[in-house]
Amino acid sequence: MNKVINLKSVQMSCTQCSLSQLCLPRGLDNDEFSQLDKIIKHERTLKKGEQLFELGQPFKSLYAVRSGSVKVFLPIKNGDVQVVGFHMPGELLGFDAIGHNAHTCTAVALETCNICELPSAQLHEHAQEIPGLYEHLMSLMSDEITEEHEMMLMLGRKSAEERIATFLLNLSARYSKRGFSPHKFHLTMSRNDIANYLGLAVETVSRCITHMQDEKLIEANRKYIHILDMEHLCEFVGTIDHECEMMKEGV
Amino acid sequence: MNKVINLKSVQMSCTQCSLSQLCLPRGLDNDEFSQLDKIIKHERTLKKGEQLFELGQPFKSLYAVRSGSVKVFLPIKNGDVQVVGFHMPGELLGFDAIGHNAHTCTAVALETCNICELPSAQLHEHAQEIPGLYEHLMSLMSDEITEEHEMMLMLGRKSAEERIATFLLNLSARYSKRGFSPHKFHLTMSRNDIANYLGLAVETVSRCITHMQDEKLIEANRKYIHILDMEHLCEFVGTIDHECEMMKEGV
DNA sequence: CGGCCTATTGACGCTACTCAACATGAGTGG
DNA sequence: CCACTCATGTTGAGTAGCGTCAATAGGCCG
Numbered sequence: 001m002n003k004v005i006n007l008k009s010v011q012m013s014c015t016q017c018s019l020s021q022l023c024l025p026r027g028l029d030n031d032e033f034s035q036l037d038k039i040i041k042h043e044r045t046l047k048k049g050e051q052l053f054e055l056g057q058p059f060k061s062l063y064a065v066r067s068g069s070v071k072v073f074l075p076i077k078n079g080d081v082q083v084v085g086f087h088m089p090g091e092l093l094g095f096d097a098i099g100h101n102a103h104t105c106t107a108v109a110l111e112t113c114n115i116c117e118l119p120s121a122q123l124h125e126h127a128q129e130i131p132g133l134y135e136h137l138m139s140l141m142s143d144e145i146t147e148e149h150e151m152m153l154m155l156g157r158k159s160a161e162e163r164i165a166t167f168l169l170n171l172s173a174r175y176s177k178r179g180f181s182p183h184k185f186h187l188t189m190s191r192n193d194i195a196n197y198l199g200l201a202v203e204t205v206s207r208c209i210t211h212m213q214d215e216k217l218i219e220a221n222r223k224y225i226h227i228l229d230m231e232h233l234c235e236f237v238g239t240i241d242h243e244c245e246m247m248k249e250g251v
Numbered sequence: 252m253n254k255v256i257n258l259k260s261v262q263m264s265c266t267q268c269s270l271s272q273l274c275l276p277r278g279l280d281n282d283e284f285s286q287l288d289k290i291i292k293h294e295r296t297l298k299k300g301e302q303l304f305e306l307g308q309p310f311k312s313l314y315a316v317r318s319g320s321v322k323v324f325l326p327i328k329n330g331d332v333q334v335v336g337f338h339m340p341g342e343l344l345g346f347d348a349i350g351h352n353a354h355t356c357t358a359v360a361l362e363t364c365n366i367c368e369l370p371s372a373q374l375h376e377h378a379q380e381i382p383g384l385y386e387h388l389m390s391l392m393s394d395e396i397t398e399e400h401e402m403m404l405m406l407g408r409k410s411a412e413e414r415i416a417t418f419l420l421n422l423s424a425r426y427s428k429r430g431f432s433p434h435k436f437h438l439t440m441s442r443n444d445i446a447n448y449l450g451l452a453v454e455t456v457s458r459c460i461t462h463m464q465d466e467k468l469i470e471a472n473r474k475y476i477h478i479l480d481m482e483h484l485c486e487f488v489g490t491i492d493h494e495c496e497m498m499k500e501g502v
Numbered sequence: 503c504g505g506c507c508t509a510t511t512g513a514c515g516c517t518a519c520t521c522a523a524c525a526t527g528a529g530t531g532g
Numbered sequence: 533c534c535a536c537t538c539a540t541g542t543t544g545a546g547t548a549g550c551g552t553c554a555a556t557a558g559g560c561c562g
Contacts, residue, residue, distance in 0.1 A: 099393035142350035148399035153333040155406035156450030199407030
């Protein structure tokens, strides 16, 4: 019972949120924290499959994943989509909407999610009072640009197996950063989503995963992934020099 | 002689720069303009092949292309690269460096370039005095994120011919926006750069261009491109509904 | 004019896609 | 609790698109 109440209170304040170091600027003082808490809405919950925002929808807020995970995609002809990213706790999304004042992609919950909301109206009003907030957001957007450059490298030059390896190691590093095991984790997205994201066919993803199991690099059972041989898996990534080291460090 | 002097003076001031509406926030008053002119360095010239910035280099400035064009790429193993973008006059680059305080890619002039520089130090100092500057930069970064999402769609789902068509129409729209013909233009990048950017082999690019000529969609002679049949070329792009219309409108 | 770099064209092979069958697990209702 | 259905994942066979290798052509610069 106590635990439930604690969880509730944690949800309601950035100050006590264990993810604040991931999604907020560093070095905020107490005043600034309470300013933020006034701006940010902590209430929103999404069930699996529910939309957070949709292509064309006017820009209302930026969003931070508090728990659960989110899939972001571009809708294409005939109900087909292109998955452009997955977001975990502590990650912000919705930056795509700033430029056009409307979202240019759609975000859907992959599982039950708690979402914090940073309304754009309040953002503009109170930006002055929290120095470094804009800088922080720009920093996050910059990181997103860098990540997407790496994605272009992935889709442009890497083989199917290299893509899967890179993908798994990327997830591993992100789980690790959040205090979970970098070796064992559960995928929150389907093979279909993975395939789509990596520019592959579902069958290819399946085959690669099976092959990596045969090579004793990983153990995989549906959503469950166990990385057995991080070293050799890293070698698979192989295209960029510094990339592998970054992943080993869990950056 | 007068012309030369005029050109010189144009280079030295945002106020009179014909590109200011592309790279600066809208609705600046004269005070804000002169503030900007104090911050921005207008002097830098690059010859073909010279670097604007390099992977790992500390974040010093954002850059605006004033004339010429720039190629941005990730260096990979063995001197190989992944081209991640091309920039034309009026476009800003260097956003990748904000997050890490160092550049995560390299930028090189494709031809003789004039570059305006927005030093990061002054940016932070004077941001308060020019309301909307941060918002504008975030807006540009947001657009870059959206464009890279479309790039992921390109690399993930589109065929070789669709990629070439999309690429040519994208250039066409950007030239059009700058007052040049959307039908006839000169490529500033090599086939190699195009192939690399689009995740294809040079030979495939060559073959596709030849094929499009056979189909009377375009006329191409090395760097020179003449789009003969915009309509049908647009149909080639085909994957996203609204994409084609955007290109026809020259957005 | 000659050498070099870029672009084009052709032949061939491989990777990854498509189509199809099958397996497995999750969810539902009796 | 089990049987049924549907969604998701796996496996196999055949193929097409694109990459690779190699030869040739055309422009650029010394």
